[in-house]
Amino acid sequence: MSEIRYDLLHNEYIVIAPERLHRPIPQQCADTFSIQKCPFCPGNEELTPQEIFSIKNNSTWQTRVIPNLYKALQIETPFISNRDGLNEMWGGYGAHEIVIDTPKHTVKIQNMSQEEIFWWLYTLQQRYRDLRNDKKLISLQIFKNHGRNAGATQPHPHTQIIALPLMTKEQLYLFEHCQRYFHNHGRSLHEDIVHFESNSQRNLFESEHFFTYTPYASSFAFETAIIAKNMGFGECSKIQLQELAEHIRSLFYALSKELGDFPFNLLFYLPPLNENFENSSFFHEVNNIFRFYIRITPRIYTIAGFELATRSMINPVVPEMAAQLLRRWYETGS
Template sequence: MSELRWDPVKLHWVIIATDRGRRPRDFQMEPEESSLTTCPFCYGNEDKTPHEIYALRSDGGANSPNWRVRVIPNKYPALCIEGEAKTRGYGPYDRMNGVGAHEVIIETPDHERGLADLTVAELTDVLATYRARFLDLRNDPRLRYMVLYKNHGIRAGAGLSHSYSQLIAVPLTPPVAATEMKVCRDFYATKERCIYCDLIDFEISEGARVVKEFASYVTVTPFASCFPFELRLFPKKHRHDFAALGDPDLVELAQALKDMLCRLKCVLRDPPYNFILHTAPPMQHRQGKPQYWGSLEYDYHWHIELVPRLIQIAGFEWGTGFYINPTSPEDAAAFLREAEV
């Protein structure tokens, strides 16, 4: 029988349609092919991209080869760095200048390797680059929130087959993030505990949805998974800010991330997916709101969300806000645990 499950952080219901019982082979897709003949992200094509913002390289100057990870402005940015972030009324509506930052993180110079194919050392470089860009963008008081995400595969929204992720900084707090942080704050105000710490402790003790546990990190399939084989990667110790991680933390995180990506690639044959890093926003003073998100250090818990794009959202989901997941998170966790990586 199907079951309705409530997500206490995202505040929505999910239908786990166990009667459909879809297994990994039911989701396997044909490999995606790109029609692009020349990739601007490959070695030697540095002149075909905007000038780099940041890079890790062994030698050479800016915009030269020999880089390991490279960050450039998006050629067609959703938001632009110039301008003033100010809202204004427009009848019953609001308007705001499209101020922000939109960066592309090219994760490897090798066109044929995806994030799952990188070594732990290479993944550590990628994570260190994420951290560096978060820390730099936080110096701009106009920017209220940073969204780090990766679209892997054409079906997940990737414009190029070369492995890259993106970072968008926005001048306000997005509704999804605001809801999540408010839930965390309200839970802490009542119980003086982090809601994510409670969820992590419960998942580890029960074990049914744990995919892999490390000394400092754990990968789970969420109890109310919206999509088949949805995953979360959490630090087991309470930490609100990804950008505050030290170098040793990044190495172990790279190990846990590689394990998660390799299991997914093994079980589902490299599916398209969306990857989002959720972390605390900049702790900047906000005029008229001296306590704005002031308790994040205690109540928020950073984490990585990974959603394979195996099914499509249709009319029921759009019309109700419910999701229908044909694979239970318990079954998904079991398939992923058994993968040989």
């Protein structure tokens, strides 16, 4: 039986519809991208823009960061307002970077070691810290697309970083929602979610600083989230990043056992980098109202008309069932 659930974290309504579980899943197209021509593989560094950052090991690099060759924004563009009648536009100032997660062309995140995932996280953290120093940058989004259904166009494992000189409507809405919750309850929304969900059927994995679960009103089949309990992403120690790497490794192991090589989007939800007129009402209390979290959305079903028209999702997999299936792989020691 279908249910309409309220997504407390995103302040949205989600339809849970198990009846739609048995719809055919579109077949994935095979990737035929040649390793010899892959600009992200070792030995092909001259095919990419000059690197911004890298982690080196004895034989080659572990991670590389480069400007996106097809960048949506660039630091060189002035952030200047221009009006055209009632319309207004700004120069496309910002940052658009590619993090090459690993030198291995065909590896999937579920096959990466905890140490490899740690260096990926450490690289993301270093770029987050560096971009935060540019006071004109206000918000930052880290995201990873895997598979054609998730929007990936390059099969070599990579992550994108986009930093903007403003906050989007969805970002503002999220933080204002978290602020209202804190003022009404005296606790952060994320703190209450962790407290309640740790005793629910949706709990997957809990450690000292992080909590992994299937959200009560999951938008996507087998959607999961990892919430930081008490620190910001930029402030995580290396030990805490190792702990987060273990959450990611265990989760993707379990997901891959259930779903195979599935398409997904991995999204970081992070606080504003710097203060501006849009976020001044909550910027100085962001440490009280918000905890950074990572959302993993498998894209095994397509988004259609209802979702586009209403911005509410239809999810055919009950989150409690997804958690039950995934927990089996945690319990085997992953």
